[in-house]
Amino acid sequence: MIPLEVPLHRLLRRGDLESLLAKFQALLPDGELALLGTDGRVVVGGGIWPEGELRRLMAQVSRDQCLHTADLLLQPLVVRSQLAGALAVRGLEGQRPEPCYGEQVLGCLQQGLTLLLSQALEARDLGRETLDRYREINLLYTIGEAISGRLDPDEILQLTLQEAKRVIHATVGMVRLSSLQVTADGEQEMEVKASFGDVSDGKVSGELVDQVISQVCQSGRPAIVNKLPTQVDDTSRLICAPLKTRDQVVGVILLGRPEGQPEFAAGDEKLLTALAGQAANAIETARLHQEEVNRQRLEEELAIGRQIQLSLLPEACPVVPGWEFAAVYRPATQVGGDLYDFLEFPGDPRQIGLVIADVTGKGVPAALFMALCRTVVRVNSNRDQGPAAALMQANQFIARDNRPGLFLSAFYAILDSETGRLVYSSAGHNWPLWLRSAAGEIEELAAHGIVLGLFRDIQLEERAIEVGPGDLLVFYTDGVPEAMNGAGEMFGEGRLQAVVGSDPEASSQQVAQAILQAVEAFTGDIPPSDDLTLFVLKRQRS
């Protein structure tokens, strides 16, 4: 007969048993009573008992039936069809006990004890279940407290694994998290983020383990494998639960035991799943926090970059008799690297330097590079040399210790405000437009040359024109022609020229605004990805 798993002394209090037995003992003056455990040991009972014989008799109990010997009677106690123990009666002075006591008294005690035992067993089951739930809550509480506020995913996983090891005993364990890498089969690769025990090859890896992990990832449900075919001492029992955020499995937590240890049970699965859920949520929170931090950092960087950039642009257009200037600068959502500048030459006030440039890159690095370039161009322009020589000289400085990937396109012109003569040079920049009032035509101020900062020695072309009365010049950066609409189409040089040529009598301010409006009408709600910078100058007719 299968013995009850729980020993008697765990189900009923010794004190209660002693007093119960004492009461019945009073009804049996010619014998002694004892309560035996399933192994035949005396749990409660006075006097000296032949323990060897009791053990032997106990082993013979097969049904709910009395066993007799010459001076002993054994009445088994059966609860839930399992043997919980037995009542033993011993006749005094070697007498056969039964006739003296009568089966009724004994039967009564047996029934009473059986009832008490089954009630105690039920209470115990309830208690076990409550304790399991309690452990679960306590675990979640502990892990919640341990990982809340932690923002390092690796630390969260390490803590989770530690806690899992503590409550679900295992010899090996690891957490694998989806990485951004995708394997050749198109599956997302998983990285081991935390581990304990020997998780080297062959221990908790290999095809079968991968299959279990893959199944857990796909189903989003935990799994237990208690018989993994392995070498002796290797992990043969496996429990795996998904790290799930909302409906997405981001990883798994895996524990293992060798064959000699107990199998993983449903309760372990429940605990591990709860733990994994907590960890996944904490990781998700950490990720969201990181995103927010990054966003804030970007925003700060943007603000700094913007500040630098704005501080470098001229506060106002120059006031030159016979000429009108207008400028438009519309920053992109990200800080770009557009720059324009008007230079004065103290020795020759009739001359005005006109610079427009566009540095590569975005954000603070672009803004800083732009500041450097502006200074270098200024320093080199303030000499008695033409625009091409000034730009080539500036290039020497910029290219000398420039970081790779940073360079700029620039257009530099020197205007004699009295004669209208404009000498210019382009370093890979968009050619400005020249609206010739007399002919009613638009020309580009073409000049060949490559961008500054890439090579130490470059050659730039220098050209000159005469700007006549009523003529208009438009300097701009690529933000104008490359402005894009929702269909991915660019504004283009054609549209720009059409706006510039649409009204030869318009003031420079009107033209600048017309270009901006045309670009904005074209792009609609699409946020500008690049700065839009332009300035316009017009020679008055009289």
Place this chain on the structure above:
Amino acid sequence: MSPRVLIVDDEAYVRLLIEQTLEDLEDDGVELLAASNGEEALELIKESPPELVFLDVMMPKKDGIEVCRTLKHELGVSNVYIIMLTAKGQEFDKRSAEEAGADEYITKPFDPDELYAKALEVLGLKPVG
């Protein structure tokens, strides 16, 4: 005489929990007793003092601190180790518990393993396995 542990809590499930937690001790002959209020606890202790008492602080009629004070100061029972059980977040005056004669306290929700280990330590028993 076998060592005795008394569990005092007005919540039946907490008593059940602690009994289950300490169940293994019964194999070492430890007897587990339970009381559902302070007065019942005092009666049991007066009758025969246990070695260890887990005593809930918040109980109707006579709270844990009062029970403790009565025991240690009025009845002069000194050889009982008293562990107070306090709920997390509950206002618990450590000093008055100490003054009343409590030996230490454990916060609920308690860690079952910690509770078991504590009982072993107080009773001078060795952990199994």
